[in-house]
Amino acid sequence: MSDIDIISQYRDQFVTYLNKRNQLGEPKNLYEPVKYILALGGKRMRPILTLMTAEAFGGKVEYAMDAALAVEMFHNFSLVHDDIMDDAPLRRGKTTVHEKWDVNTGILSGDAMLILSYQFFESYPTETYVELTKLFSKTALEVCEGQQYDVDFEIRDDVTVPEYLKMIEYKTSVLVAAAMKMGAIVANALQKDADAIYEFGRNLGIAFQLQDDYLDAFGDPKTFGKQVGGDIMENKKTYLYLKSLEKASKDDQEGLLHLYSIKPDDSTDKV
Numbered sequence: 001m002s003d004i005d006i007i008s009q010y011r012d013q014f015v016t017y018l019n020k021r022n023q024l025g026e027p028k029n030l031y032e033p034v035k036y037i038l039a040l041g042g043k044r045m046r047p048i049l050t051l052m053t054a055e056a057f058g059g060k061v062e063y064a065m066d067a068a069l070a071v072e073m074f075h076n077f078s079l080v081h082d083d084i085m086d087d088a089p090l091r092r093g094k095t096t097v098h099e100k101w102d103v104n105t106g107i108l109s110g111d112a113m114l115i116l117s118y119q120f121f122e123s124y125p126t127e128t129y130v131e132l133t134k135l136f137s138k139t140a141l142e143v144c145e146g147q148q149y150d151v152d153f154e155i156r157d158d159v160t161v162p163e164y165l166k167m168i169e170y171k172t173s174v175l176v177a178a179a180m181k182m183g184a185i186v187a188n189a190l191q192k193d194a195d196a197i198y199e200f201g202r203n204l205g206i207a208f209q210l211q212d213d214y215l216d217a218f219g220d221p222k223t224f225g226k227q228v229g230g231d232i233m234e235n236k237k238t239y240l241y242l243k244s245l246e247k248a249s250k251d252d253q254e255g256l257l258h259l260y261s262i263k264p265d266d267s268t269d270k271v
């Protein structure tokens with residue numbers, strides 16, 4: 001069986017479980033957007049990592065499902081709020097929640113998703129519950145901090161590569177790291193192994209965000225799922241931007257700054 005087939009098996013198992021648990025009822029205006037964003041798909045990378053890590057440490061995939069679900073619910077919540085902050089039109093190739101409904105609905109449904117994600121931990125014994133909740137709270141706060149750095153950097157033209165790396169570590173990679181560590185926790189792995197897998201996930205998350213930044217500039221609009229060039233239009237400080245700036249001569253730097261400050265209306269031919 002190829003690696004792709006193995007990953008697909010985890011994904012199928014996870015999506016079956018997600019569909020079973022994603023049966024939210026009233027009020028419809030609160031829960032329809034939750035069901036909508038979760039049904040849009042996505043790679044399901046984080047929950048797959050939770051399941052695979054649990055199994056690698058001798059745990060059962062079924063037992064790790066609620067932790068995996070918490071991570072995916074949280075990830076989707078952060079996308080809904082991120083799309084509001086960026087006023088993004090597309091997510092996973094489809095209309096974003098705040099565009100399909102409205103901003104207030106997106107905020108409240110996102111809030112509900114954040115709470116729901118914590119509730120999935122309730123199925124675990126107290127000790128595991130406490131450990132998962134502590135890790136999750138630490139992670140959520142770091143994601144918030146990473147998002148704030150990202151926003152702060154939009155109006156700065158002197159962001160350094162170490163600053164950028166710290167921003168993506170918090171915004172993106174800590175959740176990947178936590179997803180893996182949660183798999184280790186539910187499988188009762190040794191503390192040192194759980195910490196080692198967290199470190200692995202942290203580096204994987206950084207590499208993942210570098211690729212996401214690259215795809216924002218050069219991805220195929222048909223498969224990228226988001227608006228290509230969206231980060232550039234928002235004046236986001238991506239690695240690509242910083243490295244181009246570092247290498248550029250003084251004159252070119254001015255040109256680059258101009259290029260990266262383009263407004264949405266004149267974006268298409270310059271990106």
Ligand code: GRG
Binds near residue numbers: 041140144147
């Ligand atoms: C944590 C309280 C609290 C607030 C959230 C909005 C926000 C603060 C943070 C946004 C964080 C964010 C959206 C980071 C980007 C992460 C990222 C690379 C998303 C894309 O992930 P993929 O490619 O998406 O795995 P799919 O569609 O495959 O699920």
